[in-house]
Amino acid sequence: MRELSLNVMDIAQNSISAGAGLITIEVREDRGEDTLSISIRDNGRGMTPEQVEHVTDPFFTTRTTRSVGLGVPLFKMEAEMTGGSFSIQSKLGEGTVTTAVFKPSSVDMIPLGDINGTVSMLVLMNPELDFIFQRSLITQEGDLREFDLRTTQLREVLGGDVPLNAPDVTQWINEYLAENTAELLAGEA
Amino acid sequence: MTINDLAQACRWKLLAGEDGIDNPVDGCYVGDLLSWVMGRAQSGNVWLTVMGNLNAIAVAALADVSGIVLCEDSALDQDAKKRADMQGIPVYSCGPNLYQTAAGVYEQLSGLAEQLAKI
Numbered sequence: 252m253r254e255l256s257l258n259v260m261d262i263a264q265n266s267i268s269a270g271a272g273l274i275t276i277e278v279r280e281d282r283g284e285d286t287l288s289i290s291i292r293d294n295g296r297g298m299t300p301e302q303v304e305h306v307t308d309p310f311f312t313t314r315t316t317r318s319v320g321l322g323v324p325l326f327k328m329e330a331e332m333t334g335g336s337f338s339i340q341s342k343l344g345e346g347t348v349t350t351a352v353f354k355p356s357s358v359d360m361i362p363l364g365d366i367n368g369t370v371s372m373l374v375l376m377n378p379e380l381d382f383i384f385q386r387s388l389i390t391q392e393g394d395l396r397e398f399d400l401r402t403t404q405l406r407e408v409l410g411g412d413v414p415l416n417a418p419d420v421t422q423w424i425n426e427y428l429a430e431n432t433a434e435l436l437a438g439e440a
Numbered sequence: 441m442t443i444n445d446l447a448q449a450c451r452w453k454l455l456a457g458e459d460g461i462d463n464p465v466d467g468c469y470v471g472d473l474l475s476w477v478m479g480r481a482q483s484g485n486v487w488l489t490v491m492g493n494l495n496a497i498a499v500a501a502l503a504d505v506s507g508i509v510l511c512e513d514s515a516l517d518q519d520a521k522k523r524a525d526m527q528g529i530p531v532y533s534c535g536p537n538l539y540q541t542a543a544g545v546y547e548q549l550s551g552l553a554e555q556l557a558k559i
Contacts, residue, residue, distance in 0.1 A: 252475040309495050309497075309498030324495050325474060
């Protein structure tokens with residue numbers, strides 16, 4: 252895909268389809284090691300070992316509307332094309348962790364894109380679910396910068412009456428993500 | 441025109457998917473970014489690319505293209521070949537690059553080659 256954030260959206264949709272109540276999205280960059288790692292963890296219904304084995308095969312899909320599923324296979328291919336790696340760990344009844352590691356210096360690296368937009372959209376469209384978004388950056392000098400967004404914390408602050416998809420909440424999330432991303436990338440982007 | 445006719449005229453070599461060589465062709469699409477091609481290549485297109493992996497076969501199946509041409513002798517993976525055979529998606533290979541190959545396809549599909557032959 253043109254942006255890795257679209258892959259994140261796609262994988263998170265799988266988590267939602269799997270009945271997850273909590274989805275954790277981690278984006279970790281290490282400039283010294285030249286890695287960008289993206290992982291999506293959920294507490295959905297998980298998969299059998301047979302399903303895990305086949306999930307990177309585009310001709311294996313749980314869809315009934317068509318016989319081809321390319322979300323996971325493309326994410327894997329994009330990571331491997333940069334010289335990175337890909338893994339899926341899943342346990343039936345417990346959930347799934349999908350991890351793709353990229354080498355950002357590769358000429359075949361696809362830009363991360365609007366990851367904040369993806370996270371904001373996921374919260375907006377699924378106000379009944381919980382999301383954790385964690386982003387970190389280790390600079391060339393070895394300094395760790397990080398921030399996170401936790402919808403459980405937002406719920407505590409908002410109380411029971413204000414839903415997570417209220418316009419003011421969406422706006423606050425967008426600003427919070429934008430500010431923290433700017434701080435994280437200051438002098439590094 | 442079938443993809444087999446086109447392949448003969450353009451001197452492509454069949455690598456897999458023989459069952460589909462009579463698929464009709466009425467257009468062409470060129471691209472390597474699979475997610476992009478997936479939403480844009482049309483049924484009846486011959487798809488020119490350098491991506492010879494299993495995902496490319498899946499994209500071809502999804503977009504219902506007539507067949508794939510791997511330009512600049514780019515390789516077809518073993519599992520992709522197997523799947524193309526199973527799905528009956530013809531996969532060809534050729535030496536020329538995407539531009540040269542597309543120009544050849546245009547000559548054939550537009551009838552230009554036929555006109556030139558008369559001169």
